[in-house]
Amino acid sequence: MTGKQAYDVVIIGGGPAGLTAGIYTARARLRSLLIEKAAPGGWIVNAGVVENYPGFPQGISGMELADLMNEQAAKFGMETLTAEVTGLELKGEQKLVRTTEGDIVAKAVIIAGGSDRAKLGVPGEEEFMGRGVAFCAVCDAYFYRDLPVVVVGGGNAAINEALELSKFASKVTVIHRRQELRATRILQERAFAEPKIEFLWNTVVEAIEGGDVVERLRLRNVLSGEKSTLDISGIFVATGTKPNTDYLKGVLPLDASGAITTNEKMETEVSGIFAAGDIRSNSIRQVAAAIGDGAVAAIYAEKFITS
Numbered sequence: 174m175t176g177k178q179a180y181d182v183v184i185i186g187g188g189p190a191g192l193t194a195g196i197y198t199a200r201a202r203l204r205s206l207l208i209e210k211a212a213p214g215g216w217i218v219n220a221g222v223v224e225n226y227p228g229f230p231q232g233i234s235g236m237e238l239a240d241l242m243n244e245q246a247a248k249f250g251m252e253t254l255t256a257e258v259t260g261l262e263l264k265g266e267q268k269l270v271r272t273t274e275g276d277i278v279a280k281a282v283i284i285a286g287g288s289d290r291a292k293l294g295v296p297g298e299e300e301f302m303g304r305g306v307a308f309c310a311v312c313d314a315y316f317y318r319d320l321p322v323v324v325v326g327g328g329n330a331a332i333n334e335a336l337e338l339s340k341f342a343s344k345v346t347v348i349h350r351r352q353e354l355r356a357t358r359i360l361q362e363r364a365f366a367e368p369k370i371e372f373l374w375n376t377v378v379e380a381i382e383g384g385d386v387v388e389r390l391r392l393r394n395v396l397s398g399e400k401s402t403l404d405i406s407g408i409f410v411a412t413g414t415k416p417n418t419d420y421l422k423g424v425l426p427l428d429a430s431g432a433i434t435t436n437e438k439m440e441t442e443v444s445g446i447f448a449a450g451d452i453r454s455n456s457i458r459q460v461a462a463a464i465g466d467g468a469v470a471a472i473y474a475e476k477f478i479t480s
C-alpha cells in the first residue's frame with residue numbers, strides 16, 4: 174500500500190468482534206477497512222465445534238462460522254488488508270493507524286485484536302516451540318497420534334484442548350495448579366468421563382526438557398513441594414490469555430492485565446476510538462459476547478462519525 178489511505182472506520186482484528194463491526198459499518202455505507210495480520214476468523218477458527226453460539230443447534234465448526242462472518246462483511250463492502258497494526262496516533266481529528274503495509278487514516282477506529290495465549294515462562298518453552306510445545310490442539314493434535322501429551326491449565330480452553338487431544342494421543346495428562354477445574358460443568362463431565370484423560374492436581378511445570386524434541390517435564394507439587402519428572406511427547410499450554418495491546422501502551426488506558434477499558438458504548442477514553450471483544454477489560458471471552466461488542470462499537474462509531 175502506498176501513500177495514506179483514508180477510511181471512515183478502521184477495524185483492527187478480524188475475529189468475531191471485528192467481523193461483526195465490519196458487517197455493521199459497511200452496511201451503514203461507511204468506508205470500512207478491516208486490518209488482520211493472519212487469516213480472518215480470529216481464535217474461533219481453532220475451535221473444533223462451537224456448540225454455544227445461537228442459531229446452530231447441531232453446532233458449527235469454528236472455521237465455518239468464521240468464514241460465514243467474513244463472507245457476510247465482504248458482501249456489504251468491507252475491505253480487508255492483511256497487515257499488522259504496529260501503532261496508533263490519536264492526537265488529530267483523523268486517527269493515524271500505522272501498519273506493516275503503510276499508514277492509514279480514519280475518522281474512527283474499532284480495536285478488536287483479541288488476545289493471545291499466555292506462556293508459562295519456564296525454561297525450555299521457547300526452545301521447544303513447535304517441537305513439542307504447542308498452543309492449539311485443533312491445529313497440532315494430529316502430530317501426537319498414539320503419544321502421551323500434557324495440557325497445562327484448568328479452564329474451558331484447557332479442557333477443550335484435552336478433549337480434542339484425546340482423539341489422537343495415547344494419554345492426556347491435565348496439569349493444574351489447583352485442586353479443582355474452572356471449566357464449565359459440561360466440559361468437566363466430558364473430561365472426567367474420557368478414559369484417556371488423567372489429572373495431576375496442585376502441580377506446576379518448572380521446566381521442559383528434551384533433545385531434538387520435548388521428552389520430559391520437571392514438575393513441582395505446590396502443596397508438598399515434592400519434585401518429579403514426567404515423560405511426554407507434547408505439552409499444550411492453555412493457562413490463560415494476554416490481550417494484544419503491546420502497541421497501545423502509553424496510547425490508551427489499559428487495566429492491570431493489559432486489556433482496554435471501555436464504557437457500555439464500547440468507547441475508550443479517547444474520542445473516536447472504540448474497543449470490542451476479548452481485548453476488552455473483563456471480557457467473558459466468548460463469541461456471543463464478542464459479536465455483541467462488535468455491533469455496539471460499530472453503531473456508536475457510526476454515530477460518532479455522522480454527528
Ligand SMILES: Cc1cc2nc3c(=O)[nH]c(=O)nc-3n(C[C@H](O)[C@H](O)[C@H](O)COP(=O)(O)OP(=O)(O)OC[C@H]3O[C@@H](n4cnc5c(N)ncnc54)[C@H](O)[C@@H]3O)c2cc1C
Pocket residue numbers: 185186187188189190191208209210211212213214215216217218219220221222223224225226256257258259285286287288330333417449450451452457458459460461463
Ligand atoms: C480452542 C478454542 C475454542 C473456543 N471455543 C469457543 C466456543 O465453543 N464458544 C465460544 O463462544 N467461544 C469459544 N472460544 C473463544 C472465542 O474464540 C473468542 O472469545 C473469540 O474468538 C473472541 O473474538 P475477538 O474478535 O474478540 O478476538 P479474536 O478471535 O482473538 O480475534 C482477534 C484478531 O485480531 C488479530 N490481531 C491482533 N492484533 C493485531 C494487530 N496488531 N494487527 C492486525 N491484526 C491483529 C488476530 O490475528 C485475530 O485474528 C474458543 C477459543 C479457543 C482458543
